[in-house]
Amino acid sequence: MSLQTPRVLPAHLHAFHPSSSTTSKHTVRILGTVSALRGDTATLTCGGAGDVTIILKPDSHLQMGKLVEVIGKVTDLNEGGIGIRLLGSTDLGDPADCDYKIYEQVVNATHKLKSIFYDSNE
Amino acid sequence: MDSGYNNYNTSYGGSGGGGGGGGGFMPGEMNNSPSGGKGDYNNATLRPITIKQALDATQPYPEAGYQIDSAEAASVCFIGQVRNISSQSTNVTYKIDDGTGEIEVKQWIDSSSAASAGADSMETDEQAGKSAGSRSQPAVDGYAKVFGKLKSFGNKRFVGAHCVRAVTDINEVHVHLLEAAAVHLFFTKGPAVDGASGQGAGAGTGADASMGGVEDYNSGGRALPAMSPVARRVYNLLRTEPQSNEGLHAQLIAAKLSLPMPDVARAGDELLTAGVIFSTVDEQTWAILEY
Numbered sequence: 001m002s003l004q005t006p007r008v009l010p011a012h013l014h015a016f017h018p019s020s021s022t023t024s025k026h027t028v029r030i031l032g033t034v035s036a037l038r039g040d041t042a043t044l045t046c047g048g049a050g051d052v053t054i055i056l057k058p059d060s061h062l063q064m065g066k067l068v069e070v071i072g073k074v075t076d077l078n079e080g081g082i083g084i085r086l087l088g089s090t091d092l093g094d095p096a097d098c099d100y101k102i103y104e105q106v107v108n109a110t111h112k113l114k115s116i117f118y119d120s121n122e
Numbered sequence: 123m124d125s126g127y128n129n130y131n132t133s134y135g136g137s138g139g140g141g142g143g144g145g146g147f148m149p150g151e152m153n154n155s156p157s158g159g160k161g162d163y164n165n166a167t168l169r170p171i172t173i174k175q176a177l178d179a180t181q182p183y184p185e186a187g188y189q190i191d192s193a194e195a196a197s198v199c200f201i202g203q204v205r206n207i208s209s210q211s212t213n214v215t216y217k218i219d220d221g222t223g224e225i226e227v228k229q230w231i232d233s234s235s236a237a238s239a240g241a242d243s244m245e246t247d248e249q250a251g252k253s254a255g256s257r258s259q260p261a262v263d264g265y266a267k268v269f270g271k272l273k274s275f276g277n278k279r280f281v282g283a284h285c286v287r288a289v290t291d292i293n294e295v296h297v298h299l300l301e302a303a304a305v306h307l308f309f310t311k312g313p314a315v316d317g318a319s320g321q322g323a324g325a326g327t328g329a330d331a332s333m334g335g336v337e338d339y340n341s342g343g344r345a346l347p348a349m350s351p352v353a354r355r356v357y358n359l360l361r362t363e364p365q366s367n368e369g370l371h372a373q374l375i376a377a378k379l380s381l382p383m384p385d386v387a388r389a390g391d392e393l394l395t396a397g398v399i400f401s402t403v404d405e406q407t408w409a410i411l412e413y
Contacts, residue, residue, distance in 0.1 A: 102296045
């Protein structure tokens with residue numbers, strides 16, 4: 001189903017990159033804290049799992065220091081590397097209210113037990 | 123007790139046609155058919171699932187209850203983001219997306235509770251609804267937890283919701299997904315046994331082990347291989363039921379556990395393959411293989 005948005009961590013982005021032939025799905029869901037805003041891009045800090053650069057939409061309003069869940073397409077960045085082109089985001093408030101370790105476990109579990117979470121391939 | 127059975131007898135005899143007849147097998151039949159019917163109503167198990175599981179749920183035959191991992195999923199709950207809310211005169215339809223799929227959720231508006239504020243039985247609901255209304259009302263793009271039953275209309279699957287409430291703590295979303303994973307593992311691989319719990323898929327193990335603890339407590343000293351819940355029930359019955367050294371017949375097991383014969387046969391095959399039981403006087407009579 002085209003509506004699936006696998007939950008990922010920064011380390012998994014390459015697997016959803018358009019150039020990777022193993023999957024045709026590039027839309028992912030990632031959770032993190034907005035740690036930098038630079039006009040048309042932002043940096044999402046994902047607990048201890050690293051950072052991701054988000055390419056913003058003109059009408060997207062991420063707020064500094066907030067926990068957000070971003071849904072977006074994995075894409076190449078102009079300055080090199082892989083980032084996410086934002087499609088939608090949900091503000092989840094204070095990062096202190098979220099135990100990021102649980103999210104990391106969720107990501108691991110969802111990718112181990114594909115049969116109940118995501119179609120393996122389309 | 124007797125009169126109770128008799129009552130059942132007549133009502134079932136009337137519809138089934140065979141009620142007046144046989145003596146010996148009656149108790150077995152009693153156990154089977156009424157509890158089969160009762161199960162549907164009494165099975166209040168609320169199963170945490172993902173939306174993909176809801177979409178993949180199967181019906182063993184048309185009009186039957188939905189099954190997930192070949193276990194009845196009468197009531198389910200899931201958490202997802204609300205993508206759309208459309209209020210109609212008789213129901214509110216939500217579109218819920220949890221990243222694994224998207225499904226429609228219909229909550230019927232109870233006109234009696236909406237109309238009459240004085241109705242005694244509804245009063246608590248009313249008050250709860252009013253005081254908590256603004257707080258727990260799901261909003262578009264917010265997370266919501268849905269409790270309901272799987273339904274289908276034509277070819278379209280939807281959920282008839284008892285309750286839809288907003289989720290404000292993101293941890294609850296994550297825990298729900300882990301719970302769904304743990305329950306899925308429970309139904310497909312059986313409860314985690316102590317020795318094997320380390321191998322369970324990372325996240326699920328904690329919950330899994332505790333679930334296993336409940337069922338496992340009479341399974342004796344020896345660690346059993348992973349098996350389906352039905353197989354485990356059959357094994358436990360064989361262990362605990364008084365029997366001669368010929369063991370128990372599959373029919374008797376089916377009657378005792380109120381299970382259909384094919385399920386018992388499948389569980390038997392599983393146990394025979396695992397080498398924990400063996401067949402005695404015939405292929406359908408099994409005893410525990412102890413060593």
